[in-house]
Amino acid sequence: xxxxxxxxxxxxxxxxxxxxxxxxxxxxxxxxxxxxxxxxxxxxxxxxxxxxxxxxxxxxxxxxxxxxxxxxxxxxxxxxxxxxxxxxxxxxxxxxxxxxxxxxxxxxxxxxxx
Amino acid sequence: xxxxxxxxxxxxxxxxxxxxxxxxxxxxxxxxxxxxxxxxxxxxxxxxxxxxxxxxxxxxxxxxxxxxxxxxxxxxxxxxxxxxxxxxxxxxxxxxxxxxxxxxxxxxxxxxxxxxx
Numbered sequence: 001x002x003x004x005x006x007x008x009x010x011x012x013x014x015x016x017x018x019x020x021x022x023x024x025x026x027x028x029x030x031x032x033x034x035x036x037x038x039x040x041x042x043x044x045x046x047x048x049x050x051x052x053x054x055x056x057x058x059x060x061x062x063x064x065x066x067x068x069x070x071x072x073x074x075x076x077x078x079x080x081x082x083x084x085x086x087x088x089x090x091x092x093x094x095x096x097x098x099x100x101x102x103x104x105x106x107x108x109x110x111x112x113x114x
Numbered sequence: 115x116x117x118x119x120x121x122x123x124x125x126x127x128x129x130x131x132x133x134x135x136x137x138x139x140x141x142x143x144x145x146x147x148x149x150x151x152x153x154x155x156x157x158x159x160x161x162x163x164x165x166x167x168x169x170x171x172x173x174x175x176x177x178x179x180x181x182x183x184x185x186x187x188x189x190x191x192x193x194x195x196x197x198x199x200x201x202x203x204x205x206x207x208x209x210x211x212x213x214x215x216x217x218x219x220x221x222x223x224x225x226x227x228x229x230x231x
Contacts, residue, residue, distance in 0.1 A: 008155070032217040043118075043207050043225045044158070049218035088157060092217030099217045101148070106157045 003027050006089055006105030015114050019076040023089035023105045026070065030091040030103075033065050035074045038086045038107065047087075048074070079112045086110070116142050118210050120223035127198055128231055135193045135226045137208030143188035144210035148220070149181070152205040164191055198230040 006023045013019055021035075032051055036044035048063045050056045050072075056063045062075040072091075076083055089105040117140040127133045137147060146165050150158040162178075164170040164185035172178045180202075182194040191210075195202055205227050211220040 006157075034218050036222075041205070041225065041227065043120075043209075043222035045222070046218060090217075094217070098213075099211070099215055099220075101160060101163065102217060102220060104157045107155075109155070 001026055003103050004089065004091055004105045007108055008106045010109040010111060012111045012113060013079060015079060015081060015112055017079050017112075019079050019083070019110060019112075021074040021076075021087050021089075021108050021110070023072050023091075024070055025072070025091055025103075027091070027093075027103070028067075028070070029093045031093045032091065033063070033072050034090040034092075034102070035061075035063055036088040036090060038088060040085075044088055081112045081114050084111045116210075116219075116221040118144075118208065118221045118223040120206075120208055120226050122226060123224060124227045124229075126229045126231060129199055130197055132194055132196045133198055133228060135195075135206055135208075135228070137191045137193070137210065137223055139189045139210040139221070142210075142212055144191075145188065145213035146211050146215075147185055147191040148209045149183060149191075149193050150207045150209070152207060152225075154205075158207060161193075195228065198228070200230045203228055203230045 004025045034049045035047045038044040050065045053067045060077045064073040086107045088107040090102040121136045149161045161176045162170045162172045170183035185191040207225045209222040
């Protein structure tokens with residue numbers, strides 16, 4: 001079993017739809033949960049991060065973490081064609097040695113159709 | 115925000131030759147740099163972690179003699195693919211972070227597309 005599981009899609013939705021992207025994980029030591037957006041042939045850019053459980057909202061984006069279920073989600077409201085990209089979840093922890101390496105999900109390819 | 119650059123953005127080389135990719139942190143001192151490899155429609159695969167002035171730590175299955183990593187300064191790390199073969203063709207991405215950074219304070223470069231003919 002992979003540490004982080006993410007449905008690779010592809011996911012195609014009409015413009016204006018609400019998009020839900022999800023990841024599950026197995027390592028209960030993870031404390032930080034990140035979502036990255038990656039456009040084709042570019043490096044990943046950080047969209048949002050959450051520490052521990054709960055919700056975090058930033059404009060049209062909402063990140064949710066449910067540590068009891070080991071499940072995280074990213075919601076995109078009023079989706080736009082410019083949101084078309086690959087979305088990667090990533091997780092990590094901080095130990096006595098400092099921040100640990102990021103563990104990435106496979107990434108979900110999202111297309112928003114005008 | 116923190117900026118990480120990579121050079122070149124794209125390189126084509128012949129089989130058997132070596133190619134060097136540079137990763138620079140432009141506006142901060144990167145204590146730690148990471149090198150990833152990404153195949154089409156796949157996630158990022160961590161190849162190695164390098165700390166400034168120390169030898170890189172390679173992930174299991176990554177040949178350290180083939181992928182030479184140097185992190186000689188706090189703003190520059192290099193990845194040299196030695197004796198490249200077509201199967202080394204891939205998208206290579208570096209990232210960098212300061213000491214005592216949080217996991218989300220790891221900044222990614224734009225990537226380098228390597229094609230070995």
